[in-house]
Amino acid sequence: MSRIALEGVQKRFGETTALDGVDLEARDGELLVVVGPSGCGKSTLLRCVAGLEAVDEGAIRIGDRDVTQLRPAARNISMVFQSYALFPHLTVRENIAFGLVVREEPKQVVRERVAEASELVGVVDFLERRPYQLSGGERQRVALARALVRRPDAFLLDEPLSNLDAGTRVQMRTELRRLHREIGSTMVHVTHDQVEALTLGDRIAVLDAGRVRQVGTPDEVHGRPNDRFVAGFLGSPAMNFFGREAARRFYEIPKGTVLGVRPEHVRIGTHGLRTRVDLVEVAGSDAYVHLDRGLVARVPAHLRPDEGANVGAAFDRGAAHLFDEATGERREWQ
Amino acid sequence: MSERRQVVLMLTPYLFGLVALVAAPALVTFGLAFTEYDLIRPPELNGFDNFRELLDDEIFGIALKNSLVFAAIAVPLRLVGALGLALLLHRRITGVGAYRSSAALPTVIPDIAYGLVWLWLFNPLYGPINVLLRWQGDSSTTTAWGVQPPQWLTHPNDARAAIIIMSLFTIGEGFVILLVTRQGLPSELYELAALEDATAWGVFRRITLPLMAPILLLLLARDTIYSLQWTFVPALVVTEGGPPEFSTTYVPLFVYRNAFEFLRYGYAAAATLLMFALTALIVWLQWRIVRRWRKGFAI
Numbered sequence: 001m002s003r004i005a006l007e008g009v010q011k012r013f014g015e016t017t018a019l020d021g022v023d024l025e026a027r028d029g030e031l032l033v034v035v036g037p038s039g040c041g042k043s044t045l046l047r048c049v050a051g052l053e054a055v056d057e058g059a060i061r062i063g064d065r066d067v068t069q070l071r072p073a074a075r076n077i078s079m080v081f082q083s084y085a086l087f088p089h090l091t092v093r094e095n096i097a098f099g100l101v102v103r104e105e106p107k108q109v110v111r112e113r114v115a116e117a118s119e120l121v122g123v124v125d126f127l128e129r130r131p132y133q134l135s136g137g138e139r140q141r142v143a144l145a146r147a148l149v150r151r152p153d154a155f156l157l158d159e160p161l162s163n164l165d166a167g168t169r170v171q172m173r174t175e176l177r178r179l180h181r182e183i184g185s186t187m188v189h190v191t192h193d194q195v196e197a198l199t200l201g202d203r204i205a206v207l208d209a210g211r212v213r214q215v216g217t218p219d220e221v222h223g224r225p226n227d228r229f230v231a232g233f234l235g236s237p238a239m240n241f242f243g244r245e246a247a248r249r250f251y252e253i254p255k256g257t258v259l260g261v262r263p264e265h266v267r268i269g270t271h272g273l274r275t276r277v278d279l280v281e282v283a284g285s286d287a288y289v290h291l292d293r294g295l296v297a298r299v300p301a302h303l304r305p306d307e308g309a310n311v312g313a314a315f316d317r318g319a320a321h322l323f324d325e326a327t328g329e330r331r332e333w334q
Numbered sequence: 335m336s337e338r339r340q341v342v343l344m345l346t347p348y349l350f351g352l353v354a355l356v357a358a359p360a361l362v363t364f365g366l367a368f369t370e371y372d373l374i375r376p377p378e379l380n381g382f383d384n385f386r387e388l389l390d391d392e393i394f395g396i397a398l399k400n401s402l403v404f405a406a407i408a409v410p411l412r413l414v415g416a417l418g419l420a421l422l423l424h425r426r427i428t429g430v431g432a433y434r435s436s437a438a439l440p441t442v443i444p445d446i447a448y449g450l451v452w453l454w455l456f457n458p459l460y461g462p463i464n465v466l467l468r469w470q471g472d473s474s475t476t477t478a479w480g481v482q483p484p485q486w487l488t489h490p491n492d493a494r495a496a497i498i499i500m501s502l503f504t505i506g507e508g509f510v511i512l513l514v515t516r517q518g519l520p521s522e523l524y525e526l527a528a529l530e531d532a533t534a535w536g537v538f539r540r541i542t543l544p545l546m547a548p549i550l551l552l553l554l555a556r557d558t559i560y561s562l563q564w565t566f567v568p569a570l571v572v573t574e575g576g577p578p579e580f581s582t583t584y585v586p587l588f589v590y591r592n593a594f595e596f597l598r599y600g601y602a603a604a605a606t607l608l609m610f611a612l613t614a615l616i617v618w619l620q621w622r623i624v625r626r627w628r629k630g631f632a633i
Contacts, residue, residue, distance in 0.1 A: 052525050073531030085522035089544040099530040102540065150530070 002063045002153035002186045003028045004049060009058035011044055011210075018044040020210035021058070026154070031180045031187045033201030035194055037233065041210040042190045046156050049188065050079050062153055078147035082159040084139045086131040092118075092142050093127040099150045117149040121179065137168040144179070154186040161196060173200055194234045198222060206230045228258065228328035231321060237263050237288050237296050243325070246293070249273050251317055257331055258323045263288065265319035266297035268305060272314025277305045366603035373597055384604035394605060396580045397588040400494070401609075404584060405561040405616075408501045412557055413550065416508035421542070424516040434513070441506025449571035452500050456486035456572065490581030493573050497582055500568050501561065508553050515549045516542070551624050555617045562613050566590065585609045 004026040011019040018041045026032035034042045047053040049060055051072035059068045067075045078099075086095050094101075096117055100110045118124050121141040131139055140160055147155055160176075161169045177200055180187055191197055197204050198218045206213045206221060206229070214226035225231035231239045239260045242250075247259040250273065268289060279290040287304035289297040291313055305311050322331040335343075367384060371377035388394050419437045423430055440448065455461050467483040468476065477483050484492040519542070527537045543550075566586035569575055575583040575591070583591075585605060593602035 050525075050529060052528065072525075072528045075529075077529070079526070079529055081522045081526070083520065083522055085520065085526045087523060087541065087545075089547075098526075098540075102527070102530050102532040102536050 003030075003061075004032075004154055004186055004188060005061040006045070006049070007059045007061070009045075009048060009060065010056045011041070011048055011053060012056050017210050019048065019055075022207075022210070022212055024205055024212055024215065026186050026188050027203075028186055029184050031177075031189060031200065031202045032205060033197040033203070034188060034190045034205045034207055035197035035233075036192065036207035038192055040207045042192075042207050043158055044210075045207065046079075046158050046188060046190050049075075050077060050156055051075050076153045077156055078150060078152040078154075079156040079158065080140075080143045080147050080160045082162050084131070084143040084163075086139055086142055086146075088131055091128050091130055092123060092134070095131065095142055096123075096127075096145045096149050098146060103150075113149045113151075114145075117145040120148060120182070121145045121175075135168075136164045137172055140164065140172060144176075148183070152185075154188070157187060157189040159191055160189070162191070162193070169196075176200065195236065198234065206233060208233070224330075225321065226330050228260065228323040231260050231323065235262055237298065239263075239321075240266070240295055241323075250315065251320070253322060254331070254334065256325045258325050260321040260323060261315050261319060263296045263298035265315045266295065267314050268297050268299055268303075268311050269314070270312050272312040274310060275313050277307050277309045277311060280304055280307050363603045363606055366600050367607045368604075369600040371599040373599065377600065380600070384601050385608065387601065388604055388608060393580055393583065394585075394588060397583045397585045398609075398612075400580075400582065401562055401565065401584040401586075404494070404498060404501075404565055405558055408498050409554065409557050409561050411498070411502055412505050412508065412561070413553060415502055416505040416512050416553070417546075417550070419505070419509050420512035420516050421538075424513055434509075437509050438506035440503040445567035446571060448500075448504070449568050452496070452568070453487075453572050456496050458483070458485055458487065461486070487573060488577050490577055490579065493577055493582050497565060497568050497573065500572070501564060504564070508557065511549060511553065512546065515546050519545055547624075551621070554620055554624070558616055558620065559613055562586075562609065 006022050006024045009019050009022040010017070020041075022041075022045060024032075024034075024045075034045060036042045044053060048055050049062075051067070051070060051074075055068060059066055061067065062075055062077065087098065090098070093114060096114045097110050100113060105113075114127075115124075118127060121144045123138065123141045123145055126134065126138065131142070134142065140163075143160070157176075161172050164172060173196060176189075189200060191200075201218060203215060203217055204221050205215045208229050214221050214230045216224075221230060222234050225234065228241070232241070239262050242259045244253055244255065244257065247253045251259070253259050275291045275293060275295065277289060278292055281288040281290070282301050282304065285301050287299055287301045289299055289304060291297065291311070295313060297313060317333070322333060323329065324331055366377065368379060368381060369377035370380050370383075423434050423437065443451075455463050458464055463486070464483045484495065486492050486496045523541055523545075524537065527541055532540065563586055565582075565584035569582050569584055569587045570590070573582040575587050589602045589605050589609075592598045592605065
């Protein structure tokens with residue numbers, strides 16, 4: 001059992017509240033992705049679990065142990081940092097072995113575990129090199145191997161892919177997913193990248209201003225967002241929102257609500273609201289069509305209209321979401 | 335004006351100073367080392383006579399030994415002191431600015447003033463150091479643990495120790511350099527070490543020391559050069575090269591006396607040249623030894 005649970009965790013830095021009563025659980029063997037904008041407290045959350053920051057209130061459990069008061073090393077978790085945190089003066093082999101060497105494991109054990117971990121992440125070929133001789137992706141693999149080598153109860157990953165170039169990031173994302181399947185340990189992965197969150201996580205926790213807004217599978221948080229923030233944060237391009245007056249062009253909505261519709265659900269054609277195409281962005285197989293009055297549609301690139309064309313825009317009522325105008329909470333259609 | 339001309343123009347004052355105050359005197363010293371010159375008669379070439387005489391000169395032998403012993407003791411102590419203070423004061427704690435200032439301050443005091451302060455501090459009778467050591471002693475001349483306090487300025491070894499003690503408080507530059515070096519080390523490395531259960535000693539030995547080693551090595555070389563020259567003012571002002579038997583006569587004071595008191599410029603220049611060669615040799619050896627030592631751990 002190595003689930004990680006945060007119970008009512010509060011963390012303040014002076015006047016700033018970084019975590020505001022966070023309840024969150026990463027189930028045993030689960031890859032939980034914590035996603036949110038910069039400054040939402042997601043890194044603080046991870047550092048509190050690791051014990052690098054003390055919590056002001058609440059409890060943190062790993063497995064069935066309350067680790068709230070334990071020092072970082074006693075929590076038996078491994079962490080991977082955004083900057084990789086490799087020791088520049090040590091070879092790849094020595095970097096991977098670091099945790100075992102400082103715990104004075106027998107040399108035979110160290111050699112075996114290093115071989116095993118480096119095999120798992122594919123760094124066998126450059127064990128004798130130093131970090132500066134490696135590419136970003138290779139460095140991140142070494143950091144992963146170092147986290148694996150100690151066989152911890154759980155892994156904490158703090159934006160491990162953010163410093164990589166786009167291609168390597170996608171590749172490492174897949175490998176991380178595969179690695180998680182192979183070792184089956186509990187992992188908490190923090191990112192600001194919603195695509196990474198949606199593709200990588202068994203479940204996703206969306207964090208904003210120190211509060212958990214929604215926890216659920218990628219399908220749940222994307223398909224049935226709990227509130228307007230989650231709806232707007234996940235998905236690319238972002239969800240379209242209309243107040244009651246603007247929404248009336250499509251559907252009548254209750255007083256005090258906001259209507260939201262994802263760009264991929266907006267149809268462009270001959271039917272619906274007559275409007276003009278302001279701008280078209282082509283992103284490979286998709287095109288983002290910016291219409292007058294702030295409506296964005298996502299259509300297959302080969303079906304895109306010309307800029308300046310007059311088109312009709314429509315969407316199904318069932319695809320649209322309703323949110324409370326004041327609180328942002330999800331409302332159901334009557 | 336072309337950029338090249340601007341650069342040359344802006345460098346001119348510095349180059350002028352460098353040539354007039356460093357390069358030219360160094361060249362003159364080099365030349366004088368092979369002459370007999372007393373400021374009155376023109377310099378007279380005498381080949382390697384000065385060097386032969388130096389090797390037989392008992393006082394030069396004592397001065398050289400004093401200088402090397404001083405450097406051998408003071409340099410490691412100074413480096414350890416600067417490193418210790420830097421590691422102690424790199425964190426943000428209440429009043430850290432005041433602590434850092436007080437660690438750096440003695441270095442910026444003019445050497446003569448610094449020497450005069452210590453002359454008072456070391457005074458065997460009413461100097462604060464011995465007053466403190468005699469506190470609660472049985473008689474007016476013993477310490478609380480029943481021995482005579484050090485005779486700083488009159489006993490040969492106590493006087494040598496006094497000069498070393500003085501040198502331990504002028505470590506401001508090394509301290510500041512090591513402080514910023516330590517602050518520049520990534521905090522993630524230390525957080526990782528905390529997660530991996532490294533002890534404080536382990537963190538120092540496996541992370542801090544190796545990562546600061548290049549700067550420490552630079553400071554070692556620099557401090558060695560500095561220490562072989564630093565003794566001049568304290569020896570002149572505080573101990574005047576004594577107590578008898580030249581126990582605090584170091585090479586810089588030896589050079590000064592021969593040149594400006596005995597008017598033996600050629601002889602003093604030869605001693606300077608010898609010291610220069612010896613310093614270069616020591617620094618070169620340090621580089622060689624320490625470069626070999628910089629390694630990770632074997633597994």
